[in-house]
Amino acid sequence: xxxxxxxxxxxxxxxxxxxxxxxxxxxxxxxxxxxxxxxxxxxxxxxxxxxxxxxxxxxxxxxxxxxxxxxxxxxxxxxxxxxxxxxxxxxxxxxxxxxxxxxxxxxxxxxxxxxxxxxxxxxxxxxxxxxxxxxxxxxxxxxxxxxxxxxxxxxxxxxxxxxxxxxxxxxxxxxxxxxxxxxxxxxxxxxxxxxxxxxxxxxxxxxxxxxxxxxxxxxxxxxxxxxxxxxxxxxxxxxxxxxxxxxxxxxxxxx
Numbered sequence: 038x039x040x041x042x043x044x045x046x047x048x049x050x051x052x053x054x055x056x057x058x059x060x061x062x063x064x065x066x067x068x069x070x071x072x073x074x075x076x077x078x079x080x081x082x083x084x085x086x087x088x089x090x091x092x093x094x095x096x097x098x099x100x101x102x103x104x105x106x107x108x109x110x111x112x113x114x115x116x117x118x119x120x121x122x123x124x125x126x127x128x129x130x131x132x133x134x135x136x137x138x139x140x141x142x143x144x145x146x147x148x149x150x151x152x153x154x155x156x157x158x159x160x161x162x163x164x165x166x167x168x169x170x171x172x173x174x175x176x177x178x179x180x181x182x183x184x185x186x187x188x189x190x191x192x193x194x195x196x197x198x199x200x201x202x203x204x205x206x207x208x209x210x211x212x213x214x215x216x217x218x219x220x221x222x223x224x225x226x227x228x229x230x231x232x233x234x235x236x237x238x239x240x241x242x243x244x245x246x247x248x249x250x251x252x253x254x255x256x257x258x259x260x261x262x263x264x265x266x267x268x269x270x271x272x273x274x275x276x277x278x279x280x281x282x283x284x285x286x287x288x289x290x291x292x
Contacts, residue, residue, distance in 0.1 A: 119265070119278055120288055123178045126237040129230050129266045129274065130180075132169075133246055133257040134190040135197075135282060136162035143188075146213050152189035158197075162190070165261045165282045166197035172285035173198070181238035184208065184229065186245060194261075195243040202243070205229075212247035223251025230266045230274035 122128065138159045145154040158166070173180065185195040186208040195202035207225040214222065226248050234240040250256045253274060255264055261282025266274040280288075 116288055119280075120176055120178070122277070123239060123265070124176065126179060126239055127234060127267065128277065129232070129234065129240045129242060129268060131230065131249055131257070131264045131266065132194065132198075132241065132243045133249070133260055133262050134158070134162070134186075134188070134194045134243060135165040135169075135261040137190050137260060143210075143213075146210070149187040149189070149209065155189050158190050158193050162194070162260065163197055166194045169261075169263075169282065169285045170198035170200075172289050175289045179238040180241050181235045183241040183243065185243045186210065186248075188245070191243045191245070195241070199241060208242065208244040208248065210245045210247065211251050212245070219247070219251050222248060226252035227274060228272070231268045231272040233268045 123130075136159050137156050139156075141156040143155050145151060148154070180199055183195045183199045183202045184205045185191045185202040187204050187206055188210060191208070192202055192204065207222055209222070211219040211222045226242070226244070229240075229242055230252060232240070246257050249264065253266075253276065255276065257264060257279075259282070263280045263282075263285075265277040265280070267277050268274055
């Protein structure tokens, strides 16, 4: 534990955890890929969440479930500290698209302008996206740019939450690609996650589960989950925390 002026806590994080519950989102549920995270330490200052040590994504890839289980559980960040950090800006927030209609599948992965052939947002997903946007506005979290996969479910998530989106073709669904192409898409996303936004604002990226797995070894669950990254001076994206789709409204103080 480090203490002193400007320091609130020093904790070790070993897996993506909810800012509100501290639970590993992949700890339960059949068919979900459990992805071990790298070891890292942070301390919270008045200016935000600051990394002390971060293992590389290669370490994430080499970590085994047994090794992950050997790490002592660590308390999650104070959600109020996370909100303050986002209010100060300087972070990249990666959203997996909001909840979709599971009765539909993607029939055409070439003509992505045709929403009729894709798995689109459900009514629940549309409400999730709107609620996320309202929470950001209520919390005073500024977003300078929203980048989206060309899939309609991602575009709709970004537009319903934040208004305007910039479509980035290299954010398209990596799971249907060849291994070399999936790795290339992961590298593109890793660069975006490590690119600093303008001062006092944040960047939002809306895409898919497999893309984040290819980029940094995290499989985001469920649909609508967000992972927050802090870009470093050398271009590395440092994973800060996870916020579930239903948790953003809970971060808004009650009146």
